[in-house]
Amino acid sequence: MKESARKTRGNREKIIQAAAKLIIEKGVANTSLADIADEVGISKGTLYYYYATKGDLIFDISVRHMEHITNTIVAWISGHGRDRQPELVLQMVIETVLKSETRGYIHFYLIQEALSGNHESLKIRFTEEYDRWLDLIEQGLRLILPTDTDFQTISRVLLSTIDGLLMQNLLGQGPLPLREISRFFADYQGELTRPISSYTQSQN
Amino acid sequence: MKESARKTRGNREKIIQAAAKLIIEKGVANTSLADIADEVGISKGTLYYYYATKGDLIFDISVRHMEHITNTIVAWISGHGRDRQPELVLQMVIETVLKSETRGYIHFYLIQEALSGNHESLKIRFTEEYDRWLDLIEQGLRLILPTDTDFQTISRVLLSTIDGLLMQNLLGQGPLPLREISRFFADYQGELTRPISSYTQSQN
Amino acid sequence: MKESARKTRGNREKIIQAAAKLIIEKGVANTSLADIADEVGISKGTLYYYYATKGDLIFDISVRHMEHITNTIVAWISGHGRDRQPELVLQMVIETVLKSETRGYIHFYLIQEALSGNHESLKIRFTEEYDRWLDLIEQGLRLILPTDTDFQTISRVLLSTIDGLLMQNLLGQGPLPLREISRFFADYQGELTRPISSYTQSQN
Amino acid sequence: MKESARKTRGNREKIIQAAAKLIIEKGVANTSLADIADEVGISKGTLYYYYATKGDLIFDISVRHMEHITNTIVAWISGHGRDRQPELVLQMVIETVLKSETRGYIHFYLIQEALSGNHESLKIRFTEEYDRWLDLIEQGLRLILPTDTDFQTISRVLLSTIDGLLMQNLLGQGPLPLREISRFFADYQGELTRPISSYTQSQN
DNA sequence: GATGAATGAGTTTTCATTCAT
DNA sequence: AATGAATGAAAACTCATTCAT
Structure with missing residues (x-):
């Protein structure tokens, strides 16, 4: 047994x-x-x-992949968050995702599968997990960025940027300026309180 | 004839x-x-x-799609760049890409194809075009952001963010905070000249 | 073309x-x-x-098969009905179905498929066709049996008998007494008007 | 042990x-x-x-199913045969087979299997059992129908009719006129002694 | 230029059966 | 007695591609 x-x-x-x-x-x-x-x-x-089913296998792989990402983010927050310069923390995060070319690529391919096949549940799972990641990233950023930052927005931009860079990386885009990008986020000074000028409604 | x-x-x-x-x-x-x-x-x-070949058809579609994007960016720069608030311009750009859900989706699917099949030439073509887009975006941003901005980096972040948002949009992630994101880029005040602290080499 | x-x-x-x-x-x-x-x-x-689809092919075969049966019945009625002894007509009908072992067998196998697979439309088609056959048989019997016969019932019994004999034939049941069976139907004298004694409701 | x-x-x-x-x-x-x-x-x-083997299992199920049918017929004959009107007895028999939709269906499916697979022994077994049933039915009918009936033929017709009705029932044919059918058999008056007119030899 | 017909290699999936433990 | 694991052969179905007309 x-x-x-x-x-x-x-x-x-x-x-x-x-x-x-x-x-x-x-x-x-x-x-x-x-x-x-x-x-x-x-x-x-x-x-x-x-x-x-092939779908079941893919789903299992995807879930494990998502868990891996979640764990990695959590580890960063709890372990490394406090004692370093924001810029270095961010650089580490970004590089970790992109550097391990192996691990990174699968993220794109799994999302691609979630979008192309009849994998509604996988799609939902990814969506949920993205929400979780956004939350976690926000928590992490609160530890290293000034308190008046618009954390929600910067989290979203950071996550999207990583996804976008991953895609460009896969395409074989030459060396990405990861250090500069990290500094970009670390240096962000946008004031949360400034009134938003109206152009149109911000809808999707 | x-x-x-x-x-x-x-x-x-x-x-x-x-x-x-x-x-x-x-x-x-x-x-x-x-x-x-x-x-x-x-x-x-x-x-x-x-x-x-099916590949030939996809290639043709892709090229036209890239041209369309390029043209769109060029049009923004020359036409709308000067006379508006940075934030509004950016919001327009981002929304244009994402809002037209129809047009946006094909971008992801074509890249996916470039990456999944044996489409080396398509991959290369996309890579080249990404470089062009980066240049153009940089040109555009120079018209609306302060001169001491790190234009290269912010262009890359902006382009990556758009790609990432597109992916999340496809996944069905709820309404994206596009207005806030635009403001995020418009408000960026990072100084170009600050020395970069060394953590590791920035390589891919 | x-x-x-x-x-x-x-x-x-x-x-x-x-x-x-x-x-x-x-x-x-x-x-x-x-x-x-x-x-x-x-x-x-x-x-x-x-x-x-395999189902499409089976459906097409089935439809043709049903048409063949329908045509055969129609031909009997219009062509041979009038001028012969009832018994001989019936014998001919029954033998025609069973004798051509080839044609007969397929009937069973197609119904079997309609019942075993996910062939709802095929099932419906067969059901409809059975109704048609019942009508036709009734018309045919009116030409050769006394007018006070319960035509509806005898038609149903005749059709069911043929189906049952077909099954037994397929099983390899020895020579069937087709001549006697024909006479059985030809000689039927049941009076339509006799009151039905009540046992329970006749429901399915 | x-x-x-x-x-x-x-x-x-x-x-x-x-x-x-x-x-x-x-x-x-x-x-x-x-x-x-x-x-x-x-x-x-x-x-x-x-x-x-799967075949062994099916065989076992089939044998038990046949025994069940045989027992049921025997029970009717010995128990209920004598004291009722022929029509009611017949109605009971027919309804018993068809009404218990559950039990009835298996008969068709097992025969189907006997015919479709390589189950020669099962086929033979069914054939033998059909002969037994014919005998039993004949015995039973002798108790309720006039002595000059052609018992062999009417038994065969009755058994075949039941098989055929079962099939139509499975197909979803609307409510079957079971009461009328019972009366049909009960009222049969065909004389056994009438000479058979010759059309062709009655062979299979 | 256009088309209908044909193909073959590949894909996912099912399932009765075997066997070591 | 019992079982989980493994298998292989076959099934239905897909699709880019070729070609004679």
Whole structure:
């Protein structure tokens, strides 16, 4: 019992790792279940023993990926937030996401899958998680930026910037000026209280 | 000859329009050549008369899409740049990209295709175009932001933010605070000359 | 144009014939699209050019089969009804259905498919057609049986009997006493007007 | 030993019940061994401890089903035959088969399986049992119909009618006129001795 | 220029069956 | 007795691409 349970977990892990590797290399659409099974060294049938559907597998990978991101952000906040210069903290964050080319790429491919397939639940999951990330980033920024900052907005801009940079990075855009970008956010001095001039309603 | 040349061009146009429409709705991967042919009202065989390959068609669509973006940016700079408040100009830019949900989506899907398939030349083309856009945005910002701004960095952040917001928009993230984001960029006061503190090298 | 249209129709016909043949031999479930394609001498891909779905093909075969039965019944009524002994007419009808082992079997297999798969529309179609057959049989029997017969009931019994005999025939039940069965129906003298004794309500 | 033998029998019973339930709902083809194992609450592996093959299981279910039918007919004859009006007895018989929609359906699905798969022995078994049923029905009818009836023929017609009605019932054919059909058989007055007119040989 | 027909390689998925523990 | 894990063969279906007319 214990034996097989361990085996199961081990194999699930192997499958996830193999699938993630292939997805990072080729994207979800170009990674077939046959490819994954080959990579793990099992048969397609066995793969289906662990995941009833390709979608299920992708969902599992995505959830783990999101958890990883969340954990990483949390770790930064609690561990490194206080004692460093804002700029350096930000630089670390941004670089961590982009530098690990492997980990970064999968983020894009998974979102792409959430958007292209019939994966409504995956889409929802990502949306929820983005909200969580925004909250966490806001918390983190409160530790290193002046209190009169518009934290909500800067959090959104920071998160969006990271996503955008990731995309450009994947495209092979040359070296990104990460240090300058970090400084950009660290130096932000926008006053929260200034009245907003009206152009149109801010709607989506 | 002239006759048929005109016809050819007309059909190419129809194909592109139809394909773009379908891609916006379903993404590249879920749009088959049969779908496109149907939408145009021609046969698949005819489609192949105009484009030797699905990749060729996507490439053509992409190029036109990039040109459209480039033109739009240029128009903003030359036309609207001077006479308005920075904040309003930025808000307009951002909203224009995101609001036209239709047009925006195709950008993501085309990049996705450039990254997922064997479309090295498309990837390169996108990379080059991104550089151009960065330049243009920088030019535009020089007209509305204080001269001591780090234009290069803020341009990159702005462009990345737009890409990131687009992605989140596609995911169905609720209403984005576009007005606040515009103000965020308009209010940026970071000094260009401040020395950069060293953490690590800024590389990709 | 004419050329290809003819080709299309010809191939559709070939496919239907081949599929019918295989279904008669092995039933629908045991007849794969690969089998059918092989039998016709085309590729699976080509098969899908003609029928978008296995269900579509089965539906088409079913409709043709039903039409064939309907036509057969109509032919009996109009052609042979008047001038023969009731018994002989009935015998002919019953034998025609069962004798042509080929044709008969497919009826069972198609109904089986209608019941086992997700073929709601096929089921409906069969139900409608059964109603039509009941009407037609009733018309036919009016020509050969005494006017005070309960035509509706005897039609239903006759049709059900044929279905039941078909099933038993398929099972390999030895020679069926078709001549006696025909006489059974021909000799039926039940009076329509006798009051029905009440046991319970006659509901389904 | 006794202990385990009892357990074995108990589990076999559970498996049969579960399988029967699923077959009635979905037919044999749509009932997988995994479904059955789930329904019983055992593993697929265990299922194979009790039945070496899916075919074996189906065979066992079929045999029990046939026994059930046989017992039912016998019970009618011995118990209810004598003291009622023929028509009511017949109505009861017919309704019993069709009304219990649950039980009725399995008959069709099992025959379907006997015919579609490679179940020669099952086919034979059904054929034999049909002969037995014909005999029994004949015995029963002798108790309630006039002695000059052609019992063999009417038995066959009655059995076939029931099979046919069952099929139409499954198709969803509206309410069947069961009372009228019962009366049809009860009122039959065909003389056994009338010479058969010759049309062709009565063969299958 | 245009088209209908044909194809083949690939994809996801199902499932009865086997077997070591 | 029981089970979880593994498998392989087959199934339906998709689609970019080719080609004769």
